[in-house]
Amino acid sequence: MLTTHPFDDDKLREECGIFGVAGAEDAAAMTALGLHALQHRGQEAAGITSFDGEHFHTHRALGRVAGNFDNPQTMEPLKGSMAIGHVRYSTTGETALRNVQPLYADLASGGFSVAHNGNISNAVKLRRELVREGSIFQSTSDTETIIHLVATSQYRSLIDRFIDALKKVEGAYSLICMTSEGMIACRDPLGIRPLVIGRLGDSYIFASETVALDVVGAEYIRSVEPGELVVVTGGVLRSHHPFVKMAPRPCIFEHVYFSRPDSIVDGSSVYTVRKAIGAELASENPVEADLVIPVPDSGTPAAIGYAQASGLPFELGIIRSHYVGRTFIQPSDGVRHLGVKLKHNANKPLVDGKKVVLIDDSIVRGTTSSKIVEMMREAGAAEVHMRIASPPTMHSCFYGVDTPEREKLLAAQRSVEEMRQYIRADSLAFLSIEGLYRAVGEAERDDSNPSYCDACFTGCYPTRLTDLEERESPDQFSLLAERVG
Amino acid sequence: MLTTHPFDDDKLREECGIFGVAGAEDAAAMTALGLHALQHRGQEAAGITSFDGEHFHTHRALGRVAGNFDNPQTMEPLKGSMAIGHVRYSTTGETALRNVQPLYADLASGGFSVAHNGNISNAVKLRRELVREGSIFQSTSDTETIIHLVATSQYRSLIDRFIDALKKVEGAYSLICMTSEGMIACRDPLGIRPLVIGRLGDSYIFASETVALDVVGAEYIRSVEPGELVVVTGGVLRSHHPFVKMAPRPCIFEHVYFSRPDSIVDGSSVYTVRKAIGAELASENPVEADLVIPVPDSGTPAAIGYAQASGLPFELGIIRSHYVGRTFIQPSDGVRHLGVKLKHNANKPLVDGKKVVLIDDSIVRGTTSSKIVEMMREAGAAEVHMRIASPPTMHSCFYGVDTPEREKLLAAQRSVEEMRQYIRADSLAFLSIEGLYRAVGEAERDDSNPSYCDACFTGCYPTRLTDLEERESPDQFSLLAERVG
């Protein structure tokens, strides 16, 4: 049993990061670096597909980029000047290799490779229809649905078949595709998941976040626009807008937690937004205390913002070990309860006798907030005040983020006061939804037409959820009955 | 570089062995045992799929059955009372896991799993047509063609779709399929590749050879007939004959080399046939000598037959090491030439000063016959006479046997006398095609309608070879451009 992520385990999880480069020597090596910078978006599997002008070359592996894509034997065969890659956090138990992206298909027009960040909310329905017509699926991934829609489209050119396929799907998707002709990047009409364009010399780069551009030394150009389809062929980038124009609804949680603080998301510095969140939190929920302590590491920028706005000193009251990976398992039952301190340890001489404000980014199940409050008390804290840098997380996400079912979301089941009692803090407060919109630079939330997808806080979903709606129907379609060992 | 199979490397290779059991507790474990007994039919990969009444469970691996299917972690998940399995020798460089069988597809009617021994000689043509209609292939295996034909068939019931698919394919196939309803076993109309039926208690078993029945303690019932389709559902076996009846043409090389000597192939004991071959060889090609020496191990039964018919003593003049697997690589260039003795060593005190008759089953490239003659001479043999227990191998096989291209077949390029000079033997003789037919119990070979497929000796192919015929056409279809690392 894994017990070493007492704090990180209780987070929402971005499911994927994607990267692509067209027109660069060493395209696969650049992709490995880019995926490495996106590793926080998915640690369970990684894959790279390259194209060398004749063949597509793929390596997929369970686990992280480091260890899988940093040896010459793996990288040498990934030849060519064009490559796409994917990191993945799997939501189901099915971490089988066949679900690891990029996916590939041999179409009549030639090879077609896809990396997808997001979630298709009518994938099960589409899959059922395709199988009835003779399509054979090899994975349980919703992404494969898009490929079969392309393969069976009645249009002639690949680009028309691709647009035809996208018009049939609903939900969230940022996609990077590769054919023998070139690279295609696109973002769903609402732009729910991020995707940026960069440039390095003559090559174009696409990535989920700007940090992946930084790591390869590329210049950040702009985001792919919601509903935009960008094609790179022969070193030239062309933009298409095949969909009816809609008001964008990018995911606001990218600012709260998913994206790295050094990324620029849809034009804003994530670090700056998080500090602004901390300042809003201090202004909405002040507390008399001696120290502001971040829950490391994701709470740190908001804690700095809180400390600067409140005038309280920012201090490291919790020390995080660098050496705890996902893999450390408690060596025996007898010492399992000790696990919480493997990753984080109270800085006892600092905390002893002090009133502390703890800053964390969110509360999901609440299990670990309890442990950290207890750790502060054991270290001698006089008072423990918890401040959360986002509104209560009350609804599941269906757009490519792993959220527990609603009954496991603490905020969906309890009031704030009940939550405070549950975690045994002296006080507990969340940022308001209005405060969050102010921190991202909006005057206020336009409730009839919000400028972000904030469904996890508000339950206001910007698309239909076809598969969810049909789930109670008797005609259950079991996804792929084969279990591969 | 592998140099340790100096003698075995120069053989034709059966490409596959298949096994299936319906209605047995521990079906997957029985399948592992059965595949182990069929290991000589394919050593490069193995796979087992089981069905537990609800889910299909699969494990596929590169390498042998032992080491891959003998640990509880692998076997425990392969639950259920029905299972099929496959061992494979891959003819191309593509030993990727995705080509390892059993193949599986999620059809509209439910799961469908297939293990195939043979080769579809119009698979490339069918594949091209299917891809044009939107089918997406995941492997380069000809077997996948059958599955897509089933998936896209216009018939309603699975059995009708399966028969519809088989009527479109040409070539050699023994198939064992599994659905949630039961097991289907069939053999192509000519019965080129073998397939037998066994029974153990209430369960039915299908296997390429009877030794796989022996190993699980099952009773041998009979062969599946050429063109027969056998269905086991609910513990009951039903026989179908959906094809136009044709005169059978089972592979005669099964008797010469492929099958194990303790198997019964189409009613005859392989050991008895091989001894009869040796006796025919002694009668056709006698020689004055001191000793009859088998080239171990495949030449041994024919050598015993030769010794008994000729009255010469049978002796072990070549000792084979038990410890040479496929994996021993010469540790350095400087000692590479020594490799030949790693696997076989001359029994020098026996051979020294003697006239010896060496008995081998066939000559393919001839490279290793030279080495073994040289080894005998270095050990002091006074004369070395080579006798081959089959006619000269002059033509490629397109029915599931790995043969070199014709220009590499020694007998296709040289006369028997030229071959003798090449291997530097004092004399060389092959069994005649008539002698071979006599050994298998026929009075003679009916040239207008031979009772076996003997194309490797005679060039007389019993089916069309569509893909081969189209190979010169300009509209080349490249199989699967993705290379998976």
Place this chain on the structure above:
Amino acid sequence: MLTTHPFDDDKLREECGIFGVAGAEDAAAMTALGLHALQHRGQEAAGITSFDGEHFHTHRALGRVAGNFDNPQTMEPLKGSMAIGHVRYSTTGETALRNVQPLYADLASGGFSVAHNGNISNAVKLRRELVREGSIFQSTSDTETIIHLVATSQYRSLIDRFIDALKKVEGAYSLICMTSEGMIACRDPLGIRPLVIGRLGDSYIFASETVALDVVGAEYIRSVEPGELVVVTGGVLRSHHPFVKMAPRPCIFEHVYFSRPDSIVDGSSVYTVRKAIGAELASENPVEADLVIPVPDSGTPAAIGYAQASGLPFELGIIRSHYVGRTFIQPSDGVRHLGVKLKHNANKPLVDGKKVVLIDDSIVRGTTSSKIVEMMREAGAAEVHMRIASPPTMHSCFYGVDTPEREKLLAAQRSVEEMRQYIRADSLAFLSIEGLYRAVGEAERDDSNPSYCDACFTGCYPTRLTDLEERESPDQFSLLAERVG
């Protein structure tokens, strides 16, 4: 080539951490946890030996504690209520398993197991003498010398033999030993390396740092005193002082960098000392700037101290990736220069146009300070001022810390101004030795009798260095001529 530790690679490295527990169920599991908390003291190998009342059980492995000591198969055999453990950073290329501790020997009195932090400075001389008398060494570790001295001592009781051995060695050693009778912990007469005593219920615990007590929930009692030898038998702890009393000289660098900030070293909170160092640094070397930026993560406490003392805002101008382990190798030559950003990335929107003060704990070779200054400039920093939280590191350590040879220590070769030019900072300043003593709570450094070992800064070594002195002698003794692959 490893290129992913651009900043951490340029550090001095503690060579070892040790842990022992006597009288606890699950002693080996507790030791694994304790070693995990000491992982920063040595990441290249780890080992645990337990005693079950009858047998000693050992597992040693290259690599970290996590991954090697967190599975039941490894831990289950490590039975018993007494265990010691060791983590190691190897200074030489010889990372062979035989050098991994705890070392073990079967003495006439029974089993004897040792874990050692430190370095014996006359080990080569002693070894040469022992080999001449017939002792056979199995490792190149200086620790084995101690064991042979015990084995060949003329005294009768083990404790007398052990004291006899220690009186022959010079240098730094904190040792935890285990025999069938009990546990012995001791610290050299100067107390150069740390060692603390903890208690949990009826069990006694010894560890290099208090964080290892925290992780197992033990209470911190006190440090083992310099020159003290503590014996635990039958649940009772007894203290011995076999050496002539000397003024202690604990290593001051434990406060600067080696120890974790949440540890208490010789009575002081490391975090508090580091903040005091930052404050001293701000007072000695103020600078007009916009932001104080820590070089993560070791520079952070000093940066907080500097920011609080100077009134400048503390900001995260460099973001560290959580996913860079030691193992990530650049996938190809073409992208090798990009490596520096894999681990750290500039927070460009924050830094752009600002005057920044960078706080780092030390400069060793200086190679990476250059890179980080360059990274700040590329991110648009207007001015870059480097402040170092220790005096210039000018001398090698011979007491168990890995230091480069003097010619590679930047401060041994250049003036501060030359160093500034080398790293291309706008200004560079170090903490003074006096400032460092003030930060650890001393009024000043008593130059005739300093209260710490500060040889790396001052060249003032507190012991003889026999092996170093003899190194030029012609009678070279080659350590262990066998290379084990």
Place this chain on the structure above:
Amino acid sequence: MLTTHPFDDDKLREECGIFGVAGAEDAAAMTALGLHALQHRGQEAAGITSFDGEHFHTHRALGRVAGNFDNPQTMEPLKGSMAIGHVRYSTTGETALRNVQPLYADLASGGFSVAHNGNISNAVKLRRELVREGSIFQSTSDTETIIHLVATSQYRSLIDRFIDALKKVEGAYSLICMTSEGMIACRDPLGIRPLVIGRLGDSYIFASETVALDVVGAEYIRSVEPGELVVVTGGVLRSHHPFVKMAPRPCIFEHVYFSRPDSIVDGSSVYTVRKAIGAELASENPVEADLVIPVPDSGTPAAIGYAQASGLPFELGIIRSHYVGRTFIQPSDGVRHLGVKLKHNANKPLVDGKKVVLIDDSIVRGTTSSKIVEMMREAGAAEVHMRIASPPTMHSCFYGVDTPEREKLLAAQRSVEEMRQYIRADSLAFLSIEGLYRAVGEAERDDSNPSYCDACFTGCYPTRLTDLEERESPDQFSLLAERVG
């Protein structure tokens, strides 16, 4: 549980094979080949040590030579023109790497490496004395005793120290040692275990059997004589006879089973001796039958001899699978009883209705003889007569052969008639001890001074057995209390 060696598991096991070469380029690679040819003498571990004129290089591994010593990464570091190697079958559960030979020690005179075949029968006593004087043992191997005796000897030159050490040990030893000066090979005064000398160009080779000379293309010169010590330095071979001359007593079981049939042991062809054994067996114990069937593979030469002498046909009634290694474990409990047929299968069409004579080399526990008789009956044999090509094995070996304790030796507990009932054969007969001596070329066995060690048949041990005699003494010395995981 291993169940795949139903027949081979019930054998006595030679514990070791050794090989050395002095003066050859690629010495380690030649050693790997030589060890490969000796693999039947020990399959559990292998090791090679080379000397390059300056350093000794060692690689030791659990498992076979193939897989461990056939890749460039392992072999490349084993540089030098001199190398020794060892294969090992461990008798105890302790297969730890530290017991794998060659052993190595850094003596005052330089490196000293040893490979040993045999067993020192006073090793425990010597070890106890050495430990009392301060020697530290690293293995539980009796061979290490010799090294410590050399290290602590009072003589000056290495060769004198070595002879001094050998004079203190009793038991069986063939040794190959390597120092920086050259190679030493020797055989105990009785010559119990074999050792031969070969030559290839300017290099000398030592090996347990001549097949290891064959594999590297070397010429067989002669056996090392009992009590002879051969030294190769500077390309020159010198012979010493430091011991009092005694009548030799080489192991007679080398001819019965241990050595390969293509080896020459102490001047005789093993194949020829085994055929003579078969002929003696036919003459002493004739039977009316239809077929002579060898229990493969060790029974084959004797079966050929029996068939030729009796005039009955030699036939393959049991077929052995090539693909059963040591590693195949039954995949589940439910099929465990099927295991016996994995490795051997009855050739049913041949055996059915026939009276058969089975020839095996020995009966140890008898467990598998029962199974093979049962297998013949299941295949329809009318009568099953078992003939054993050696006398009943009634006593344990203490000279380097793994024998079960006496209470597990079937022949030590039962009469021949009781054994026949136990294995359920129609008749059972063993070769007489006189017949065995005749087969090896002696007129008869001189009971007062037999020319072979035949203790396993007769209980007549040629040396003292000090450790065995002292075993009941109360002063038990526990070998190495540390268990390494």
